[in-house]
Amino acid sequence: MSILLNRETTFIVQGITGREAVNLTRECLDYGSKIVGGVTPGRKGREVHGVPVFDTVAQAVEHHGGPIDGSVVTVPPAFTKDAVFEAILNGIKLIVIVTERIPRRDVAQMVELANMEGARIIGPNCLGLIVPDVCKMGGIGGPAKDAAKAYAPGPVGVMSRSGGMTTEISSSLTQAGLGVSTAVSIGGDAIIGSAYAELMPYFEADEETKAIVIYTEPGGRMEAQLSEWVKDNDSRLPIIAFMAGKFMDDEEMKGMSFGHAGTIL
Amino acid sequence: MRFYEFEARKIVELAGIPVTKYGFCTTADEARRAAEEIGGPVVIKSQVLSGGRMKAGGVKFADTPEEAAAHAADILELEINGHMPKGVLVDPKAEVKQEYYASVVWDGTAKKPLMLFSDMGGIDIEEVAETHPDHVGKGHVTNLMPIPDFEAKQVVAATGVTGSQLNRATPILAKLARLFRDYDMTLAEINPLAELTDGSFVALDAHMEMEAEAVGRQKQLLRVRLEIAEDDTRETYQPSDFERNVAAIDAADHRGVIQGKDHGFEGNLGLVIGAGGGSLTLTDAVRSQGGKPANYSEIGGNPSVAKACGLAKEVLEKDGVEKIAVMMSIVSNTRVDIVARGVIKACLELGKDPAETIAIFRIPGAWEDEGFKILERYGVETCDRSVSLWEAAGRAVAKIQGAPA
Numbered sequence: 001m002s003i004l005l006n007r008e009t010t011f012i013v014q015g016i017t018g019r020e021a022v023n024l025t026r027e028c029l030d031y032g033s034k035i036v037g038g039v040t041p042g043r044k045g046r047e048v049h050g051v052p053v054f055d056t057v058a059q060a061v062e063h064h065g066g067p068i069d070g071s072v073v074t075v076p077p078a079f080t081k082d083a084v085f086e087a088i089l090n091g092i093k094l095i096v097i098v099t100e101r102i103p104r105r106d107v108a109q110m111v112e113l114a115n116m117e118g119a120r121i122i123g124p125n126c127l128g129l130i131v132p133d134v135c136k137m138g139g140i141g142g143p144a145k146d147a148a149k150a151y152a153p154g155p156v157g158v159m160s161r162s163g164g165m166t167t168e169i170s171s172s173l174t175q176a177g178l179g180v181s182t183a184v185s186i187g188g189d190a191i192i193g194s195a196y197a198e199l200m201p202y203f204e205a206d207e208e209t210k211a212i213v214i215y216t217e218p219g220g221r222m223e224a225q226l227s228e229w230v231k232d233n234d235s236r237l238p239i240i241a242f243m244a245g246k247f248m249d250d251e252e253m254k255g256m257s258f259g260h261a262g263t264i265l
Numbered sequence: 266m267r268f269y270e271f272e273a274r275k276i277v278e279l280a281g282i283p284v285t286k287y288g289f290c291t292t293a294d295e296a297r298r299a300a301e302e303i304g305g306p307v308v309i310k311s312q313v314l315s316g317g318r319m320k321a322g323g324v325k326f327a328d329t330p331e332e333a334a335a336h337a338a339d340i341l342e343l344e345i346n347g348h349m350p351k352g353v354l355v356d357p358k359a360e361v362k363q364e365y366y367a368s369v370v371w372d373g374t375a376k377k378p379l380m381l382f383s384d385m386g387g388i389d390i391e392e393v394a395e396t397h398p399d400h401v402g403k404g405h406v407t408n409l410m411p412i413p414d415f416e417a418k419q420v421v422a423a424t425g426v427t428g429s430q431l432n433r434a435t436p437i438l439a440k441l442a443r444l445f446r447d448y449d450m451t452l453a454e455i456n457p458l459a460e461l462t463d464g465s466f467v468a469l470d471a472h473m474e475m476e477a478e479a480v481g482r483q484k485q486l487l488r489v490r491l492e493i494a495e496d497d498t499r500e501t502y503q504p505s506d507f508e509r510n511v512a513a514i515d516a517a518d519h520r521g522v523i524q525g526k527d528h529g530f531e532g533n534l535g536l537v538i539g540a541g542g543g544s545l546t547l548t549d550a551v552r553s554q555g556g557k558p559a560n561y562s563e564i565g566g567n568p569s570v571a572k573a574c575g576l577a578k579e580v581l582e583k584d585g586v587e588k589i590a591v592m593m594s595i596v597s598n599t600r601v602d603i604v605a606r607g608v609i610k611a612c613l614e615l616g617k618d619p620a621e622t623i624a625i626f627r628i629p630g631a632w633e634d635e636g637f638k639i640l641e642r643y644g645v646e647t648c649d650r651s652v653s654l655w656e657a658a659g660r661a662v663a664k665i666q667g668a669p670a
Contacts (some may be wrong), residue, residue: 020598052591085380103482104371104449104479108377112377112408113409134617141597146630150595151416162542162545162594165543167597168542168543188542195374215542221373244542244549245549247549256526258526258561
């Protein structure tokens with residue numbers, strides 16, 4: 001059916017009063033997602049598209065009257081680590097970090113804390129994830145009507161280091177009459193919360209997922225890690241991988257950087 | 266961000282790791298005084314951000330302060346791989362009993378810093394790992410706790426080093442790991458880490474690189490301790506006019522992001538493309554189908570009309586550009602109509618016919634109907650998501666190849 005998200009998934013948006021966060025909130029609500037609160041310190045009492053704003057995650061949890069499943073974090077890079085720590089230590093188990101340009105040390109600290117507390121981080125520098133016709137968490141696919149156009153339900157799991165290519169690939173799958181089980185924009189940085197291999201157990205356990213498509217770029221060893229996982233676990237899922245950036249191999253391109261922060265030859 | 270050897274030395278020293286007496290000098294006279302102060306034979310090393318110093322004659326030995334001054338005078342004038350030195354480093358010729366290797370790098374899979382240690386220092390660590398894996402110790406560093414010495418001790422001990430050598434090397438590796446984490450480095454390496462004839466350990470040579478994203482929060486180290494100027498960005502190459510102009514247009518307006526590069530591109534098809542992954546895919550698609558891109562670019566984050574126009578104009582004004590292809594992977598944030606307005610405006614302002622100049626416009630997504638309507642009015646060929654990135658790139662290539670030269 002899906003991984004990580006379902007029809008009942010509740011989440012908050014940290015940094016909800018920011019320009020992009022306001023748009024993202026509208027898009028997710030229109031798509032049918034359950035956003036139960038937002039956090040911007042000092043803005044308690046406001047509303048964003050009917051979603052109540054709080055100063056702290058604890059207030060949001062209290063208002064909701066029970067545990068909240070997820071958080072979309074859109075605060076500036078200097079404040080992201082604190083926001084993610086706050087989410088994790090208030091019992092949130094799924095965190096999507098949209099923010100880009102976060103130093104690696106901070107990302108590594110967030111991931112280590114998440115591992116200790118049994119939480120999962122998607123991103124940073126990502127658009128989030130979507131289960132077609134059920135729920136979207138983050139800006140992935142854009143406005144609800146655009147997302148509906150690109151993402152139809154189906155048997156293919158999608159993981160991509162590029163946010164835009166997540167939608168491009170899913171749209172191709174939709175047009176081909178196949179469709180998508182869950183699509184995850186995993187982020188373009190050198191260190192991310194969930195690499196391909198770390199999401200594979202979820203897809204493997206999801207009976208509706210029959211195949212995987214990944215989008216990759218040169219740099220790092222996430223693809224090698226994925227192939228090791230597939231071998232070690234005797235995965236039932238065929239994987240189709242598309243790697244962009246062949247032109248970067250050219251001699252005259254040496255020493256230049258293209259695309260995402262994690263994209264290095 | 267890269268550091269000169271003398272800066273890396275200073276960073277290591279600040280972290281409490283022992284170094285030999287050394288002098289950073291910008292004149293022959295200073296080098297003479299540094300050699301006098303050090304006493305005995307010295308090494309004079311060119312301070313350039315380039316490899317191959319030794320081969321180029323940028324490293325020389327001197328027995329006397331006079332000789333040191335003469336070598337320094339030569340090296341200060343010596344260009345190495347297109348770089349003039351920032352100065353010279355004067356080091357004592359150390360009496361080394363044994364060379365070791367110590368470094369810390371990021372392990373992206375474990376998401377932790379990784380310490381490396383070897384008792385076969387002074388040579389390429391990858392070669393040692395290949396030929397003598399039992400002489401390389403590896404171990405991760407905690408991200409959340411203060412870094413304990415024992416994590417370093419385990420790594421040193423894994424190479425079989427024991428006795429007073431273990432006890433001297435352990436705090437050095439631990440301090441290296443702390444400076445790596447505290448200063449947001451992506452590489453912190455001491456090679457060689459030398460055991461001198463008196464049994465003491467010193468860092469003879471160090472390499473450091475700092476993560477670009479962290480430069481803003483490392484001002485104390487960069488500006489105060491190392492006195493590196495704000496505009497000294499240590500880029501690996503000089504940006505071209507095109508690259509500088511696009512960066513200026515981008516900086517002038519906070520809405521959206523545009524980037525342009527043209528190092529290594531000399532074609533006739535200008536690329537106004539995006540976003541990150543889409544640009545890589547499209548550049549490959551153009552080249553794989555025989556097209557010759559004039560540049561690389563990235564559009565993202567919903568730029569203004571002025572920004573899209575500015576990028577298109579810069580691309581169109583590059584030497585040899587005959588047409589542009591405007592293509593992106595499906596957009597959800599960037600508005601199609603805004604990019605459309607921008608590229609039309611660029612053509613008109615340069616006195617060019619949009620229908621002739623824009624080989625193809627393939628940006629599906631947010632506000633696409635509005636965007637396509639504008640383009641159709643000017644006779645520009647548009648395509649939606651039913652045309653793949655590969656196909657769109659192919660159409661642009663076919664058009665430019667069919668165009669009169």
